């Protein structure tokens with residue numbers, strides 16, 4: 571056999587296998603990229619605050635934005651996990667959306683209709699209203715700076731990570747529980763805003779510049795793992811979500 575021909579053939583094979591390997595590599599990178607992109611896509615429906623007029627606050631004329639959400643004892647009622655409640659229909663959830671979009675430098679009034687029962691907090695701090703206008707909220711129309719730590723169903727706790735690049739924003743509002751009878755059925759409330767099925771909590775806060783924040787519940791409503799911070803408390807979009815503060 572001619573040695574030079576043999577060398578030429580194996581050189582050609584080497585190029586072919588190098589090209590095949592290159593295509594394989596590109597395919598792997600493409601598949602990984604596609605998968606990561608799909609997994610990291612925002613699965614949470616957005617709720618946009620609607621601006622209606624302005625309000626004078628501390629000598630500043632601010633846009634007045636309004637947003638209304640609910641807190642439900644199960645994911646079906648929350649409407650934020652599809653008509654059948656998604657993968658965990660029995661989990662409590664905020665709804666109908668869990669990604670809140672708020673205008674920057676605005677006076678935001680948030681109304682929460684809350685329908686769940688509850689127990690006591692791990693930490694009494696979260697029974698206080700923090701970061702709102704006058705550090706109060708109204709509970710079925712009555713203003714208060716806190717509720718009993720034993721009578722909480724969930725909390726709305728908005729915060730960000732410590733950062734140099736965006737304004738701080740922290741709001742904590744405890745949500746009073748609906749009392750249940752000894753069979754576990756909720757006792758009707760005196761709140762017409764929820765057809766006597768829950769409580770209405772209203773509070774206002776002022777946003778700074780644009781930024782990305784999160785909110786979560788600090789009432790340990792999960793399963794037994796991690797001091798009741800497992801299950802629903804460890805999953806996104808039920809007892810936690812995003813808050814985008816946007817310009818424009």
Ligand SMILES: [Cu+2]
Pocket residue numbers: 723724725787788789790791809
């Ligand atoms: Cu909760």
